[in-house]
Amino acid sequence: xxxxxxxxxxxxxxxxxxxxxxxxxxxxxxxxxxxxxxxxxxxxxxxxxxxxxxxxxxxxxxxxxxxxxxxxxxxxxxxxxxxxxxxxxxxxxxxxxxxxxxxxxxxxxxxxxxxxxxxxxxxxxxxxxxxxxxxxxxxxxxxxxxxxxxxxxxxxxxxxxxxxxxxxxxxxxxxxxxxxxxxxxxxxxxxxxxxxxxxxxxxxxxxxxxxxxxxxxxxxxxxxxxxxxxxxxxxxxxxxxxxxxxxxxxxxxxxxxxxxxxxxxxxxxxxxxxxxxxxxxxxxxxxxxxxxxxxxxxxxxxxxxxxxxxxxxxxxxxxxxxxxxxxxxxxxxxxxxxxxxxxxxxxxxxxxxxxxxxxxxxxxxxxxxxxxxxxxxxxxxxxxxxxxxxxxxxxxxxxxxxxxxxxxxxxxxxxxxxxxxxxxxxxxxxxxxxxxxxxxxxxxxxxxxxxxxxxxxxxxxxxxxxxxxxxxxxxxxxxxxxxxxxxxxxxxxxxxxxxxxxxxxxxxxxxxxxxxxxxxxxxxxxxxxxxxxxxxxxxxxxxx
Numbered sequence: 165x166x167x168x169x170x171x172x173x174x175x176x177x178x179x180x181x182x183x184x185x186x187x188x189x190x191x192x193x194x195x196x197x198x199x200x201x202x203x204x205x206x207x208x209x210x211x212x213x214x215x216x217x218x219x220x221x222x223x224x225x226x227x228x229x230x231x232x233x234x235x236x237x238x239x240x241x242x243x244x245x246x247x248x249x250x251x252x253x254x255x256x257x258x259x260x261x262x263x264x265x266x267x268x269x270x271x272x273x274x275x276x277x278x279x280x281x282x283x284x285x286x287x288x289x290x291x292x293x294x295x296x297x298x299x300x301x302x303x304x305x306x307x308x309x310x311x312x313x314x315x316x317x318x319x320x321x322x323x324x325x326x327x328x329x330x331x332x333x334x335x336x337x338x339x340x341x342x343x344x345x346x347x348x349x350x351x352x353x354x355x356x357x358x359x360x361x362x363x364x365x366x367x368x369x370x371x372x373x374x375x376x377x378x379x380x381x382x383x384x385x386x387x388x389x390x391x392x393x394x395x396x397x398x399x400x401x402x403x404x405x406x407x408x409x410x411x412x413x414x415x416x417x418x419x420x421x422x423x424x425x426x427x428x429x430x431x432x433x434x435x436x437x438x439x440x441x442x443x444x445x446x447x448x449x450x451x452x453x454x455x456x457x458x459x460x461x462x463x464x465x466x467x468x469x470x471x472x473x474x475x476x477x478x479x480x481x482x483x484x485x486x487x488x489x490x491x492x493x494x495x496x497x498x499x500x501x502x503x504x505x506x507x508x509x510x511x512x513x514x515x516x517x518x519x520x521x522x523x524x525x526x527x528x529x530x531x532x533x534x535x536x537x538x539x540x541x542x543x544x545x546x547x548x549x550x551x552x553x554x555x556x557x558x559x560x561x562x563x564x565x566x567x568x569x570x571x572x573x574x575x576x577x578x579x580x581x582x583x584x585x586x587x588x589x590x591x592x593x594x595x596x597x598x599x600x601x602x603x604x605x606x607x608x609x610x611x612x613x614x615x616x617x618x619x620x621x622x623x624x625x626x627x628x629x630x631x632x633x634x635x636x637x638x639x640x641x642x643x644x645x646x647x648x649x650x651x652x653x654x655x656x657x658x659x660x661x662x663x664x665x666x667x668x669x670x671x672x673x674x675x676x677x678x679x680x681x682x683x684x685x686x687x688x689x690x691x692x693x694x695x696x697x698x699x700x701x702x703x704x705x706x707x708x
Contacts, residue, residue, distance in 0.1 A: 220477050227470040234463040235335065240321065240471055242329035249471060257314070257334060282307040299327060303407035303420035303436070305341075306334070313341040315420075315436060317407070319468070323476055331471060333464055339363060340438060340457045364435060366456040367442075371397055374453065383435075383460060385428030402426045404437075423458060436461045556681045558595035558705055563633070565591075567626055570602065574609055581613045582621040592628055595705035600678045607671045608637040608698050614665060615696070616641030631704045638697040644690040652688060661692070675700075 166177045227249075231238055237254030241247050254260075258280070278284035287306060299320050306314040315337040321329040340363045364383050367375035373391050381388055384400065391400070402424040418440035425433045435458030442453045564587055571583045605624070612622040616639040625636040644652060648659045653676040656669040679686045684702035 220474075223470070223474055223477060227467070227474050230463070230467045230470055234467055236461060236464045236467075237334040238331065238464065238467060238471070240329060240331045240475065248329065248475060254334065257336060280308050280310070282309060301407065305337075311338070312336060313338045315340075317436065321472060321475060329475070331468055333461075333468070335436070335459065335461075335464075337438070337459070340459065362459075364456075364458045364460070366458075368397070368454045368456065369451055373397065383427070383433060384425060400425060402432065421456075422461075423456070432462075433460060434462045434465045435459065556597050556600065558597050560593055561596045561598055561601075563592040563594060563596065563626060564589060566598070566601075567605070567624060570605060571609075571624065574606070581616070581618050583609060583613075583624060584621050585624045585626070587626040589626070589628060592626070592633070593706075594633060596633075596702070597682070600681060604675050604678050604700060605635060605637070607675045608635075608700075611671060611698075612637050612639035612641065612696070614667070615639065615662070628704060633702045633704050635700045635702075636697060638695060640695045643692040643694055643696055644688065645692055649688055649690060653686070 165179075168175050168177065231249070231251040232253075234251065235253060237251065237257045239247060239250040239254050258277070260276070274288075277287060281287050283306075286304070301319045302317070304316040304318075306316050308314065313336070314334045317333045319331050320327045321331055339361055359377055361377070362379055363377075364379045365375075365377040366373060366380060373395060376388060376391050380386075380391070384391070386395075386400075404421045404423040407420040407422060418438055421437045421439050423435045423437050425435055427433060437456050437458035440455045440457075442455050567585050567587070571585045575583060609622060609624065616622065620640045623636075623638045625634075625638070627634050642661060644659055645661055648657075648661075651657045652659065653672050655673040657673075658667060658669040676686055679700055679702070682702045684700060686701075687699045688696065689699070690696035
């Protein structure tokens with residue numbers, strides 16, 4: 165830029181040279197280098213993640229074997245009502261039908277337990293109404309209508325200083341209960357029952373043992389003579405801890421303890437014990453006697469430890485994967501923005517003589533950039549859903565108008581495929597989380613348009629029946645093979661017949677997660693080359 169003065173008038177003279185090709189070449193090279201670095205980081209993170217997955221799978225396999233081998237019914241739940249794990253013993257003890265969905269939010273499940281118990285109100289307080297801030301550990305007795313008696317023990321699950329759930333264990337103490345009642349009535353009947361039961365039974369007077377049954381000998385490795393002849397109880401009972409009892413008035417003459425026993429060979433065993441004071445009915449010199457009836461819960465203690473470790477590892481793995489996906493998506497954003505910006509500059513600088521040849525290529529670049537951006541959006545949304553960072557916040561919503569608006573919005577997006585909305589109701593108002601429902605329906609409608617001919621209409625149905633909301637999306641497209649239908653809701657899984665149709669394989673997985681947040685269900689019915697129908701069923705929460 166030069167400035168000159170001529171006849172008292174100032175002039176500015178500029179010389180310009182076009183450098184578009186050099187700028188584009190440098191931008192593409194920079195994008196290529198960054199993409200290569202992102203790929204290397206991705207491969208390294210993937211290897212680490214794979215190793216952690218293998219390690220976690222081994223831990224979970226050992227945990228499952230331990231849980232299924234114990235004679236105690238165990239179930240772990242979080243405070244959202246999800247059952248994280250349970251063993252077959254728990255199912256067998258309660259005789260739970262296979263068709264029953266195990267969730268504390270499920271009314272059928274709640275009614276099922278209440279119908280089996282003599283005192284359902286107490287059970288409700290213990291199971292269905294426990295606060296996420298409750299840090300107590302407790303033993304409780306559950307009496308069933310069929311005469312069985314279960315001991316119920318609960319312990320909070322801590323993670324990073326917060327309670328994330330509870331581990332419940334239930335075992336049948338019907339025989340122990342019967343033994344206790346018999347002891348109160350008659351010493352002879354006590355001996356008859358105590359000698360034949362598998363429950364370890366001690367009678368302690370002061371600081372010495374005055375009776376043990378054969379189960380104690382089997383448990384401790386000591387003979388009856390060794391234990392009853394001047395034996396120091398401190399060598400046997402390593403520690404004991406009292407457990408809280410809810411109905412203290414009914415159980416004033418006994419308490420529950422967790423006791424650590426050191427066997428003769430030095431092995432530590434754990435007992436869940438009922439401890440009663442017998443000050444009458446048994447003749448031991450007129451002195452009160454303490455009776456302990458315990459069952460071995462060592463397997464449960466190790467299973468509980470393994471379950472707690474597995475829960476923590478699963479939580480850490482989920483958070484690691486969410487952070488990893490978020491990092492990858494952000495790393496891709498920068499080169500994508502460069503490509504998009506460079507493409508916009510190219511479009512502005514295209515010469516009219518070469519526009520016919522270059523414009524289609526620029527359009528392809530723009531389309532590919534938009535597809536990559538949508539893919540990254542899906543991955544970020546999936547990582548949030550998987551890491552439980554999406555909150556379910558239902559509010560009153562008029563669904564008929566909502567569906568009309570959604571269909572109109574999608575029709576205006578440029579697609580030529582018609583969408584027919586069908587409902588028999590003029591108005592349906594329910595408490596629904598709009599921000600979660602909208603991606604559910606958009607996902608189904610987008611898939612229907614993507615995999616069906618352009619001239620055939622797509623159908624969206626809405627109806628309400630039996631306190632449930634049902635949304636159905638039907639297309640007359642390529643259909644889904646039967647083998648793929650079993651896995652269609654898995655992350656990153658795509659059908660085997662989609663050929664060149666683009667997609668991430670995350671849409672239906674995200675949909676399934678959002679439906680689960682509503683405590684709903686999703687089904688698919690499809691015939692290859694004919695049609696596909698997706699059905700979403702959500703509980704109807706009426707607005708007051």
